[in-house]
Every structure is written in structure tokens, then in C-alpha cells.
Amino acid sequence: MAVSAPHRGDAGRDEGGDKGLRATSRGGRTVIYEAVRAQLDPPLGSILRPFNRMRARRNEVEYRSSEAPSVTPEEVAADLKKVEALIELAEKAIPNMPRC
Numbered sequence: 001m002a003v004s005a006p007h008r009g010d011a012g013r014d015e016g017g018d019k020g021l022r023a024t025s026r027g028g029r030t031v032i033y034e035a036v037r038a039q040l041d042p043p044l045g046s047i048l049r050p051f052n053r054m055r056a057r058r059n060e061v062e063y064r065s066s067e068a069p070s071v072t073p074e075e076v077a078a079d080l081k082k083v084e085a086l087i088e089l090a091e092k093a094i095p096n097m098p099r100c
Contacts (some may be wrong), residue, residue, distance in 0.1 A: 023065050050082040
């Protein structure tokens, strides 16, 4: 599912790895998102911002499923290009980040 790809894929998991950041507890991915956004926005905010919305939506569906409407095929299709852009950005950025 497109809304889970940045969360479960290598690009999402490793985005803070070279900076000593790793999502390990409640709110951990939000902290990593904010750290990455602080480094890359501007100029890449338009690519990064959809991740936070998709992350929140995935959380809403997965953990509060009885209260949240299901993810629709249209929602997934609308976010697919955004997920691809996030993965492409991660593939380009991670090799160029200094190792800790």
C-alpha cells in the first residue's frame, strides 16, 4: 500500500540512520521527519511534506481503525507519485550524507 511504503521501506527506515537517528518509540518517526525537514526544507519541502500527512493517515487507520475511514484506492493512487518522489529523494540523499 502506498501510504505504508515510506514507513516500511528502507528509505523511510534509514532516513535518519546516518545522523544517529532511529525511530524506536512513540512519536519517533515524527522526530526523524522534523530533523530531515529541518535539513532539507527548503528546497525539498514539497517532496517531504506528504510523508507527514501519509504517516499520520497510516497511524490513524492502523491504530484507530474503528474510528477512521478505510484507505480508498483513490487515496492510494493519489499518493503513489508522492511516495515514489520520497523514495527517489532518499536514494539520492542518503549516499551523500556524512556517516557518524
